[in-house]
Amino acid sequence: MKITNIKPFAAQFISLSKSAESHPKKWVCIKIETDEGIHGWGEIGTGSSVSEKLMSTAVNEVTDLFIGENPMxxxxxxxxxxxxxxxxxxxxxxxxxxxxxxxALWDIKGKYSNMPIYDLLGGRFRDTVRLYCNSWFDGCDTAKDYAKAAKTNLLDKGYSACKLDPFLEMVPFHTMYQDGFISQEGEEEGYEIVSAVRDVVGPKFEILIDAHGHYNVPNAIRLANNLYDRFKIGWFEEPLPPESIKGLKQVKENTDAPICVGERLYTRYDFLPILENGLADYIMPDTVWTGGISETIKIANMAETYNVPVSPHVIPGGPIELISAAHVVSAIPNFYRLEHSLSLMPKHNNYLKEPYKIINGEFHLNNNPGLGFELDEKKLEKLF
Ligand SMILES: [Mg+2]
Incomplete structure (x- = not known):
């Protein structure tokens, strides 16, 4: 079998959340075609600043490296x-x-072998994939709004875990780091929001807090401790900008709040110092940023030797980000939860020929070969 053609596409997504201001308006996917009539779909991580034009140009640049190659x-x-x-x-x-x-190559490999990708990775360790819900608060501004959304979007839909960044002063998220400080008012507003959510969801519900890498060491330690002591949060994510390995050590040593990092760590080489130095209680590689299925399974296997659970990150991409991560975590023992975006779900389903099956906060993969899901090419925007 030989690769004959590679086509990049874009798809529009719209999110109402303020935090989405730093996100691109489109996500990019590619279709790899072969001389045997089998094709595969892949998704490229566009992160918070890369446009579909830049990424599709890059795809075009490297296409010659793949034409004529065996996709297996x-x-x-x-x-x-x-x-x-x-x-x-x-x-x-x-x-x-x-x-x-x-x-996309794994999708082809699965279709050629007539097996789902999780079977090629070692088979099912679990039948369904536990999720935690993000983007359940779109349009919320006040603690009251968050409380109301927690009831209708989390409890009523059967979720048992959610994530949010309650510190709205730091919008736009991810790119806000300047000096690492938050104002006293901004901090108090964040606690009010978490408190309102905790009151609605009850003590057993897992609340994960994303700090989006906004803080310096003393602010991160203070926030982590207050959030853990007052609201028993499940984790404090990316307390510092992702480069700060030594700073992260200082945060880790000064808080009981579990720490999660990894959405902006790329390949096993970036995860190694985190694991070796015991800097995280959870890691969150993203299949469309860290190097695909091949790399995520290696990171997960490496974390297994440190007994660290993996909880892949998936926002703000398209449907293949979630589906590819679900295949990896179906086949590993050291899994905690997979992130998913409630507000993007209708958008994702619009581009899928068969919609997601999510029941009571669990994702059900199907038994179809490869990724098991097909994008609807007619709805995608062709880029070259
Ligand atoms: Mg995050």
């Missing part, structure tokens, strides 16, 4: 693309690009 050679092709960018940096932009190709 996932490992070799992963390295071929990874090494091509050694001099300009092989992590971040490059691994996002690799992710799209890698996932």
């Amino acid at each position: 050679d996932t490992e070799r092709l992963w390295h071929k693309l990874f090494r091509k960018f050694s001099y300009v940096g092989s992590r971040g932009f490059t691994t996002s690009l690799i992710s799209g190709f890698d996932i």
Whole structure:
């Protein structure tokens, strides 16, 4: 079997949340075609600042590396693309690009073998995938709004875990880091929101807090401790900007709040110092940013040797981000929960020929070969 063609596409998504201001308006996917009539779908991580134009240009640049290659050679092709960018940096932009190709190749591999990807990765460790709900609060501004949304979007829909960043002063999220401080009013507003949510969902519901890498060491420690002592949060995510390994050690040593990092860590090489130094209680690789299915399963296996649970990150991408992560976590023992976006679900389903099956906060993969889901090409915007 040989790769004959690679097509990049874009799809529009609209989110109402303020936090989405830093997100792109489109996500990018690719279709790899073969001479045997089998095709595969992949998704590229566009992160918070990369446009569909830039990513599709990059896809076009590297297409020649893949034409004529055997799509079953996932490992070799992963390295071929990874090494091509050694001099300009092989992590971040490059691994996002690799992710799209890698996932599409796994889709082809599964379809060719007539097996779901999770079977190729070792088979099912679990039949359904536990989720935690994000983007359940779109349009909320006050603690009262959050409380109301927690009832209708979390409890009434059967979820048992959610995530939010209650510190609205720090919008736009992810890019807000300046000096790492939050005002006293901003901090209090955040506690009021978490308190209102906790009152509605009760003591057993897991509330995860995303700090989006906004803080310096003393602010991160204070926030983590207050959130844990007052509201027993399940984790405090990305307390510092992702580069701060030494700072993270200081935060970890000074709080009882469980720490989660990893949505902005790329490949097993970035996760190694986190695991070796015991800097996180959970890790959250993202299949469309860290290097696809091939890399995420390696990161998960590496974390297993440290007994650290994996909880893949999935926002703000398209449907393949969630589906590819679900295949990986179906096949590993050290899994906690998979993130998913409530507000993006209708948008994702619009682009899928068969919609997601999510029941009571659990994602049910089907038994179809490959990813098991097909994108509706007619609804996608062709980029080249
Ligand atoms: Mg996050």
